[in-house]
Amino acid sequence: MFARHDLVWLTSRGWERAHAGAPSGTAGALDAWRDAGWPATVRRSETSLAPGEVAIGFAMPPRPDGGGKLRVGCRVELADVQRRTRALALVGALDAVPAAWRERLAVLEREAAEAGLGLAVYGSVALEALTGQRYLTPASDIDLLLRPLNRAQLMAGLDLLARYATSLPLDGEIVFPDGRAVAWKELRAAFGSAPGTRVLAKGLERVALVAPGELIATLEEGAWPN
Template sequence: MMYKRHDLIWLTRAGWQAALAAQPAQEAVLRHWRDEDWPVVVRRREPGIGSAAASAAKAATDVAEPESEAGQDVFAGIALPPDSTGAKPRIALRVAAAHIERSTAPLTLKAARPALPAHWRPGYTELQRLSAGLDLRVYGSLAWQALTSLRCLTDSSDIDILFRPLTRQQLQAGLALLSGAAHGLPLDGEIMFPSGQAVSWKEWLSASAAQARVLVKTTDSVHLAAPDELLATLRPA
C-alpha cells in the first residue's frame, strides 16, 4: 500500500515494541501513545535515518522484525504539544509496513471541529459550508489536538488545511475559498495533487502569478516543478 504525507497510521503491538526499542529516550511518550491507541502521521522519507534504530529494535526485543527493504518502510512521526519555551518537540519514527494495523487520510473538517477554540467556530462553520464538494482535510496542531485532546494549539497557531483537488475546476474553487476573506480564519496548508505531490497553496498562488516554479513535496523528495506539470495530473473538469 502507498502512503502519502499527512496520512494517519496506527501501529500494531509489535510496531510499538519496535518503536520503543528504537527510541528508549522517548519511552514514556511512546507508551502513552500506544496505550491511548493514538495514530502517528506519515512524513517525508529521509534516506539513512532509522537504519541504526531499526537494528537496535531488532536486537533489543523478542519481536521478529519483518524482512523489508527501505522502500517498504514508512517514515512517520509524532508532534507533541509546545513545551515551556514554545518549541514543539517531534519524535521521528521508521515503521515496517507489516507493523501498520490500519491507516486513514487526514481528518475531515467535521472530525477536527470538536477541538476548535470558540473564536474560530463561526468562521469554521462558514468554511465547512462553502467547501461542499471539495476535499479539505486538517493536519498540524488542530488535528493533533482533535486526535489526542492534548493542548497543541497556541495563540499563534494556524489551521493547516490539506486541499486535495481532482479537477482544475476544483483547484480554482478551493484556492478562491482558502485565500478569500469569507471565513476570516488563519489558514495555511498545502494542495495535494492526485500524484501525491504537494505544494503550499500560498506559494502556488504567488508562483502562478509570477509564472515561477514551485517547491513540491512528496513522501520521497523535495524538488522544484513548473505548475503546468502538476496541473497535468488533474482532470480538466
C-alpha cells in the same frame, strides 16, 4: 499508497520497532501515546527507506515552559500498520478549535462541501482534535489539505481559501493525485508570476522545485488512488 499526513495505528510489533528506532529518552512519551491509542502520522523520510517501510512521526504537545514540541521520528514496516486513514477531515476537528475560529471555519467547511471540495486538517488543529491535548496557541495556524479532482476544483479551492484567509489564520497544502503537495499560498501566487516560476513540491520521498503546469497536468490524468 501512503501519503504525508496519513494517520496510522500500529500493531504491537510496530510499537516495538518504533521504540527501537526512536531517539533515546523518548520511551516514556511513546508509551503514553501508545496507551492512549492515538495514531502516528506518516511523514517524508530524510533518508532512503527500505522496500516495505514507511516513515512515521509523533509530535508531542508543546512544553508548558515554552520549549516547543518533542518530535519523534522513526520507521516501521507496512506489516506493522494495523490501520490507516487519510488526514482528519476538517468537520471532525471543528469542536477542537478556539471559539473565535469555530463559526467561520464551519462556514468554510460547509461552503467547500457544497462545492464538492473535501477539506482535511493536519498539524496542531488535527493533533488537538485527535488527542484532546493542548496544542493550539495564539500563534497557531489552521493547516488545511485540499485534494482537487480537476483544474476547476483547484481554482475554486484556491479562491475559497484565499477569501477565508482574510478572517482566519489559514495555511496548508494542495495535494495532487501523484501525492506531491504545494503550499496553497505559494501555488496561488505562482499563477500570477512570470513564466518559468517554480514552486516547492513535497512528496513522500523527496522535495523538488517544479513548474505549476507539471502538477496541474496530473489532475487531467485520472482518478485518485485509494
